[in-house]
Amino acid sequence: MKKYKYVLFDLDHTLWDFEKNSTLVLEQLFTTHKLHQLGNDLSFERFIEEYTKVNHQLWQLYNKDEISKEELRDSRFEKVLTNLGVEPDRIPQGLGLQYLEKSPHMPHVFPNTYETLDYLKGRYPMAIVTNGFEEVQHIKMASSKLTDYFKYVVTSELAGYKKPHKGIFNHTLELLGATAEECIMIGDSFESDIEGAKKAKIDHVYFNPNKIKHRKKIQHEIHNLIELKELL
Template sequence: MIFDLDDTLLDRNQAVDNMFLFTLENCYGNVEEGVKKEMMRKFKEYDKRSYGISDKTTVFEALFDEFPPINRLPQHEIKAFWNEHFPQCFSISEHTIKIVKAIKEHMKVAIITNGITQRQKAKIRNTRLHECFEIIMISEEAGYTKPDKRIFDLALDKLQVQPEEALFVGDDLEKDIRGSQDANLLGIWFNPDGIQNETDIKPYDEISSLDGLLTYLTPEVFS
């Protein structure tokens, strides 16, 4: 079983909230509660626009322009600030770790994630996920980015598993589900928020919780 990382194993939305609070503490000091809520809303909006872009300078510059800080980060320091502190904003629940370990008792487990190697490795190390997975493939290292089927092919080759014997679990219909299905894996859509699927992509299965994966711990699923 192969997993996506952000918004599947790790709650990126919560991490963005934590990053905002860290930025608030370091750049703004005390802010009135109503203003703080609006600042957080805008910060998350700016982050969403730049999702998948490695340089988050535009996120901070937009926030600083709209809400002038006490201590404005110099533009040339923003990328390093994000890369150093954002990975530390992630945490993982013990329940998720238990689910992964239960699956690992029955089949090989791996991660395929898009992103910058330094940042993704830091997230994985800080949450100790590296202790749970045989293979961790990061797009920058692999040279291919989901939904490119070649990154899935590389992971399967390293796992020594045939595509029809593998499941891929991810939250993004295009990158995770279409990408894995193009590589002939069974794509399971992790959809905890109950988002309506308005695409032509048809997942093999849809789950609202990782607990739903426990039903796949028998070989009959591939028969």
């Protein structure tokens, strides 16, 4: 295995367990606002399924600069509930804001996150490279006790470029005083993490905890973060 000097991580879906944290907050909102009363057979299962689909679609548009941060935030719940047959005037006000206030404070990370980071911290300076919003990433990291592991948290808003643009990676390299050859990137997204690392000529590890089958050409793949101890 090639010797590296620096390790880069994505945050959401890689260290911070977005699905688990988000689902818990969405369940609170669903119960508090009695959303099941807004439509026939409007179960939490249908709600979370539709939310997951819509949120993914909106983030893809945001990462391509086709919608703004405000459009992503403000339209999520309206699109979800409208798609589920709820009349717009029956949709509770403030769902998006309440979600944003609650979700960054959720603490859940993927299995073996701390053990893996404890191992890596003494060996490599590390940085987060994320397209997540600047104002919430530090809250997420503090809430999940990740802050002390990382020298830098580089957001797309801070760098001026979104993954997969190589600009966000080059900005991270400048902060670290590193070259691309000295770094390796770990992330869950082919579109942003892996393709971005390739564009920046940085080696990469695809984190695939659900063991999703694919035919992508990648350098390394892991299903549990603890496997990084064998790679690094």
